[in-house]
Amino acid sequence: MTGYELETERLQLRLLAIADLEAHHRQITANPYVMKTLPSSRPLTWERGQAVLTNFIDHWQHHGFGLWAMVEKQHGELIGHCGLQWLQNTSEVELAYAIAHDYWNKGLTTEAARASVRFGFETLQLQRIVSIALPTNLASQRVMQKAGLKYEKRAHYYNLEVAYYSLNREDYQPDDSFYRLRSAG
Secondary structure (H helix, E strand, C coil): CCEEEEEECCEEEEECCHHHHHHHHHHHHCCHHHHCCCCCCCCCCHHHHHHHHHHHHHHHHHHCCCEEEEEECCCCEEEEEEEEEECCCCCCEEEEEEECHHHCCCCHHHHHHHHHHHHHHHHCCCCEEEEEECCCCHHHHHHHHHCCCEEEEEEEECCEEEEEEEEEHHHCCCCCCCEEEEEEC
């Protein structure tokens, strides 16, 4: 599969692979603390977790962008995912992310989100990026704000009411944080 990988100060954002299933399931899709912040709101079975990961991989293959494995560089551990994907049943590109509970409140999701937004505007040349969160997920909304997105409205996606944020290309302000882009084979 071809695609891109990013490096930030503390993270490697690399293409996800089926080999990541065990770590991704343990850290994200089977973790009740993480899953309560996401639309499904509860841990997934192994099979459903595998389907989620397969969808992430397929998105890259079909669209040339998608969600990356978030790997903490210091220990080389997969700690979540972050990137851009098509927002379900729309023509909008969504910034999406989830991070392992043990890594909450360390600024890592914001670091990955900012790099993803930069990739979207500078490499993909997107005109707009959106992001959604449960209205009660204030931490996720803070990540969106720190990545430059602004609250726009309450909306309805994935059969849920969500807070909807967006950023247009003309309002994008790149930051000066460490960011390295390379092609992945």
